[in-house]
Amino acid sequence: MKGEELTEQETALYDRQIRVWGVDAQRRLSKSHILVSGLRGTAIEFCKNIVLAGVGSVALNDDRPVTEEALSANFLIPSDGETLVGKTVAEVCSESLKDFNPMVRVSVEKGDISSYGADFFGKFDVVVVCCYSLAAKRMVNEKCRKLSKHVAFYTVDCRDSCGEIFVDLQDYAYTKKKFDETTECQLHYPSFEEAISVPWSSLPKRLSKLYFAMRVIERFEDVENRRYGETSSVDLASVLKLRTELCQANSANESQVPDSLLGRLIAGPSEFPPVCAVIGGILGQEVIKAISGKGDPVKNFFFFDAADGKGVIEDISSNA
Amino acid sequence: MAAAATDHQLSAIKGKKVLMVGAGGIGCELLKTLALSGFQDIHIIDMDTIEVSNLNRQFLFRQIHVGQSKAKVARDAVLRFRPKISITPYHANVKDPEFNVDFFKQFHVVLNGLDNLDARRHVNRLCLAADVPLVESGTTGFLGQVTVHVKAKTECYECQPKPAPKTYPVCTITSTPSKFVHCIVWAKDLLFSKLFGDKNQENDLNVRSGDANSSSERSEDVFVRKPDEDIDQYGRRVYDHVFGYNIEMALSNEETWRNRNRPRPIYIRDVPSAALTRQNGNVENTKTADDPLSVSAMVSVGLKNPQEVWSLVENSRIFLEALKLFFSKREQEVGNLSFDKDDQLAVEFVTAAANIRASSFGIPLHSLFEAKGIAGNIVHAVATTNAIIAGLIVIEAIKVLRNDTSNYRMTYCLEHPSRKMLLMPVEPFEPNKNCYVCSETPLLLEINTHRSKLRDIVEKIVKARLGMSLPLVMHGAALLYEVGDDLDEAMVANYSANLDKVLSELPSSVTGGTVLTVEDLQQELSCNINIKHREEFDEEKEPDGMILSGWTQALTTENNKNSPAGGTETLPVGKKRKISESSNASSTSFEEKKEEVAIEYSDIVASNQYIVRKGDNAAWTIVSCHLSRTFLMKI
Numbered sequence: 001m002k003g004e005e006l007t008e009q010e011t012a013l014y015d016r017q018i019r020v021w022g023v024d025a026q027r028r029l030s031k032s033h034i035l036v037s038g039l040r041g042t043a044i045e046f047c048k049n050i051v052l053a054g055v056g057s058v059a060l061n062d063d064r065p066v067t068e069e070a071l072s073a074n075f076l077i078p079s080d081g082e083t084l085v086g087k088t089v090a091e092v093c094s095e096s097l098k099d100f101n102p103m104v105r106v107s108v109e110k111g112d113i114s115s116y117g118a119d120f121f122g123k124f125d126v127v128v129v130c131c132y133s134l135a136a137k138r139m140v141n142e143k144c145r146k147l148s149k150h151v152a153f154y155t156v157d158c159r160d161s162c163g164e165i166f167v168d169l170q171d172y173a174y175t176k177k178k179f180d181e182t183t184e185c186q187l188h189y190p191s192f193e194e195a196i197s198v199p200w201s202s203l204p205k206r207l208s209k210l211y212f213a214m215r216v217i218e219r220f221e222d223v224e225n226r227r228y229g230e231t232s233s234v235d236l237a238s239v240l241k242l243r244t245e246l247c248q249a250n251s252a253n254e255s256q257v258p259d260s261l262l263g264r265l266i267a268g269p270s271e272f273p274p275v276c277a278v279i280g281g282i283l284g285q286e287v288i289k290a291i292s293g294k295g296d297p298v299k300n301f302f303f304f305d306a307a308d309g310k311g312v313i314e315d316i317s318s319n320a
Numbered sequence: 321m322a323a324a325a326t327d328h329q330l331s332a333i334k335g336k337k338v339l340m341v342g343a344g345g346i347g348c349e350l351l352k353t354l355a356l357s358g359f360q361d362i363h364i365i366d367m368d369t370i371e372v373s374n375l376n377r378q379f380l381f382r383q384i385h386v387g388q389s390k391a392k393v394a395r396d397a398v399l400r401f402r403p404k405i406s407i408t409p410y411h412a413n414v415k416d417p418e419f420n421v422d423f424f425k426q427f428h429v430v431l432n433g434l435d436n437l438d439a440r441r442h443v444n445r446l447c448l449a450a451d452v453p454l455v456e457s458g459t460t461g462f463l464g465q466v467t468v469h470v471k472a473k474t475e476c477y478e479c480q481p482k483p484a485p486k487t488y489p490v491c492t493i494t495s496t497p498s499k500f501v502h503c504i505v506w507a508k509d510l511l512f513s514k515l516f517g518d519k520n521q522e523n524d525l526n527v528r529s530g531d532a533n534s535s536s537e538r539s540e541d542v543f544v545r546k547p548d549e550d551i552d553q554y555g556r557r558v559y560d561h562v563f564g565y566n567i568e569m570a571l572s573n574e575e576t577w578r579n580r581n582r583p584r585p586i587y588i589r590d591v592p593s594a595a596l597t598r599q600n601g602n603v604e605n606t607k608t609a610d611d612p613l614s615v616s617a618m619v620s621v622g623l624k625n626p627q628e629v630w631s632l633v634e635n636s637r638i639f640l641e642a643l644k645l646f647f648s649k650r651e652q653e654v655g656n657l658s659f660d661k662d663d664q665l666a667v668e669f670v671t672a673a674a675n676i677r678a679s680s681f682g683i684p685l686h687s688l689f690e691a692k693g694i695a696g697n698i699v700h701a702v703a704t705t706n707a708i709i710a711g712l713i714v715i716e717a718i719k720v721l722r723n724d725t726s727n728y729r730m731t732y733c734l735e736h737p738s739r740k741m742l743l744m745p746v747e748p749f750e751p752n753k754n755c756y757v758c759s760e761t762p763l764l765l766e767i768n769t770h771r772s773k774l775r776d777i778v779e780k781i782v783k784a785r786l787g788m789s790l791p792l793v794m795h796g797a798a799l800l801y802e803v804g805d806d807l808d809e810a811m812v813a814n815y816s817a818n819l820d821k822v823l824s825e826l827p828s829s830v831t832g833g834t835v836l837t838v839e840d841l842q843q844e845l846s847c848n849i850n851i852k853h854r855e856e857f858d859e860e861k862e863p864d865g866m867i868l869s870g871w872t873q874a875l876t877t878e879n880n881k882n883s884p885a886g887g888t889e890t891l892p893v894g895k896k897r898k899i900s901e902s903s904n905a906s907s908t909s910f911e912e913k914k915e916e917v918a919i920e921y922s923d924i925v926a927s928n929q930y931i932v933r934k935g936d937n938a939a940w941t942i943v944s945c946h947l948s949r950t951f952l953m954k955i
């Protein structure tokens with residue numbers, strides 16, 4: 001046995017998952033530090049998963065006050081109203097999460113982290129931003145990339161019954177075990193900006209339509225100065241117009257971004273909890289893979305649409 | 321205009337009543353997601369209480385809940401964030417008679433988050449009888465699946481025969497083990513039961529280990545502690561007998577070892593330091609008084625790390641110490657014990673015994689952690705897969721409530737992407753017309769009607785294979801056997817006399833050509849069995865002395881002579897089985913593997929899992945072993 005041994009308590013608690021990923025991975029997990037910003041339903045699912053898995057620490061960032069809307073897909077907020085007055089979503093969730101697994105340190109980071117310096121992100125091994133605007137995604141991703149330390153960066157979005165995960169592991173080496181053979185693998189990830197700058201015309205024909213639809217809505221919210229999810233079916237005409245412009249600029253066919261899909265995605269801010277569970281589960285697995293260095297990580301987008309039930313990986317990089 | 325899909329879904333849920341069976345790994349996630357999704361009336365059945373090893377994924381439970389009802393604690397936890405919904409918990413076995421067809425009829429959909437085949441089959445039958453749709457699920461490690469079963473529309477859970485729990489030829493276990501799992505089975509099912517279990521139970525240990533039947537009497541004596549016999553003395557005597565004498569006896573049969581490595585007999589005198597350990601031990605096991613399950617030989621011997629592989633000396637010390645602790649600290653239980661993976665001392669004993677046997681046979685030794693997993697058929701489980709599967713169950717449940725038949729999907733959650741997919745939806749299959757559960761096709765039983773008894777049919781076929789719990793067996797109008805609380809004494813006596821009669825000598829003689837009707841009144845399942853007389857059966861390959869068939873797969877498989885290694889058969893890609901895919905997709909054919917091969921992969925996999933983890937060669941990846949079929953996909 002190398003490194004410190006797990007305690008008896010850890011071995012008993014994590015018995016079933018050690019049988020899946022081994023003692024070594026469990027030790028690495030217990031030393032990892034994770035930042036999660038934007039505590040919507042998907043992020044809440046993700047937090048639950050990694051706290052149960054036994055990461056070292058989780059820092060939560062979400063200064064929204066606890067309101068009806070924040071409650072919608074959140075099982076970390078108890079419904080005894082009075083104790084919640086004056087608290088932020090992150091504060092309330094951190095209390096509940098601590099309770100899930102006393103061996104994980106859970107803390108709160110206040111403020112708009114996208115404005116923080118790169119050093120701030122250097123405290124973490126993994127940074128996850130949920131339901132972030134286009135500009136904020138770019139900013140946080142660039143700051144993580146400035147660090148000499150490799151910080152794994154993820155964005156996660158959930159609109160209506162669809163979800164998207166973006167992964168940036170920069171240069172990533174891992175071991176892959178398949179059919180009892182272990183191979184060393186190396187992957188090179190583009191940044192978020194590099195990925196979304198890849199011209200649509202150069203992407204494979206059968207790429208998930210969700211990719212384009214997510215980009216159109218993200219851009220729409222950006223140019224209109226809307227907050228994340230602050231759209232409704234009233235916006236459809238303007239969204240379709242932007243779709244046409246983007247398709248022209250990318251010399252792509254408009255049929256790649258169907259009206260009906262855009263209509264669904266802008267229909268409202270409500271999250272669909274089963275999709276949060278699916279996306280939060282996949283994201284949890286991806287982060288566990290990245291920390292443990294075991295198993296094929298997603299490169300570099302994952303999409304799920306409850307309407308067709310497919311959970312698809314797409315590689316969107318200029319050299320793909 | 322485009323209303324949110326979620327709004328449609330909400331209206332479908334309103335006023336609907338769902339039954340969840342299982343509040344474990346999938347169940348906790350499912351209950352949470354149902355509550356968040358807007359379900360208002362949820363009933364949940366689970367007979368289990370909470371254990372420490374649940375806490376890493378069954379997130380509704382805390383340390384302080386250990387020992388309490390899962391169903392009840394799960395309810396309370398969910399009501400904390402959704403206080404206005406109704407959750408009705410039942411701390412009970414879903415097979416209890418109160419959960420009859422009428423009970424099931426009150427629900428619009430049943431959602432299974434179970435961990436065993438037996439209960440899954442039972443629920444399947446009740447759903448069919450009550451005509452309530454069933455969403456079924458399972459996970460192991462990073463793999464999982466969700467399937468939808470709607471009577472007459474899709475196949476039922478039992479339309480395809482399930483892989484039977486892995487069994488091994490008796491002689492492999494008793495005489496010629498070649499894998500560690502064989503040693504575990506020997507230690508657990510033979511040695512442990514012999515020493516600590518019911519003495520009247522049939523056990524192959526005594527008859528097979530020596531020179532066949534003649535030694536049985538002698539062996540019997542060995543395992544019984546003589547009056548006033550010193551406990552250490554007794555332990556060493558058992559040790560020498562099973563690891564020394566029995567191996568010596570087996571070695572005398574030269575024929576057996578012609579093509580095998582000869583095992584090495586091990587006597588306690590060969591591991592001298594093993595016997596001199598207790599000074600370190602005999603540390604009073606202080607915890608023991610209140611909880612017999614915490615008595616530990618590891619503690620007394622001073623071994624701490626369950627991940628570590630012990631030496632032969634250490635295993636021998638544990639063996640002797642565990643045996644001693646059973647007879648000193650848990651004497652009352654000796655004679656009634658059966659192996660339980662949560663019984664620390666039992667796991668220690670079985671680990672040590674299996675390892676000593678493995679040393680004899682030149683098989684690599686394993687840690688207690690590994691041995692426990694094998695002996696306890698422990699499911700490899702992580703929270704993330706359960707969460708994903710629970711989300712997919714709710715998505716299917718809503719489709720069922722909307723009666724959105726054309727969009728039902730079975731979904732596989734994969735570890736390695738296949739055609740870019742980690743979550744792969746597949747259209748459900750049609751019902752199997754030969755399924756004895758959801759169609760009326762009779763089964764065929766080949767049996768020696770002049771030798772086999774009615775008990776053989778009831779135990780090995782009706783209960784074990786057909787999964788009936790309250791069976792009734794009829795020949796025409798004549799009742800041969802039934803169970804129930806309302807039988808009078810004369811009937812009970814009559815039925816128990818029948819059990820011990822040879823088939824052809826029953827009051828209503830059962831011979832070749834007879835049609836038996838077997839029923840389960842609780843499951844409201846009835847099926848016919850055509851009896852065919854057969855004189856001889858192969859003892860090793862057909863140890864039951866009977867063969868049940870007729871429960872064949874829905875599609876006749878075309879043998880493909882050019883199939884890749886492993887004898888795979890190619891299935892026609894027809895209407896019934898294709899991946900749901902947009903029209904421009906290239907179609908990929910599923911391949912099917914024979915059942916034997918699939919089970920071979922799942923050596924350590926429990927009977928409740930129908931997913932396998934590894935592939936045989938690089939050209940194939942296993943997508944899933946669905947029911948008895950292993951789906952492979954070319955990569």
Ligand SMILES: [Zn+2]
Pocket residue numbers: 475476477478479480751752755756757758759
């Ligand atoms: Zn069937």
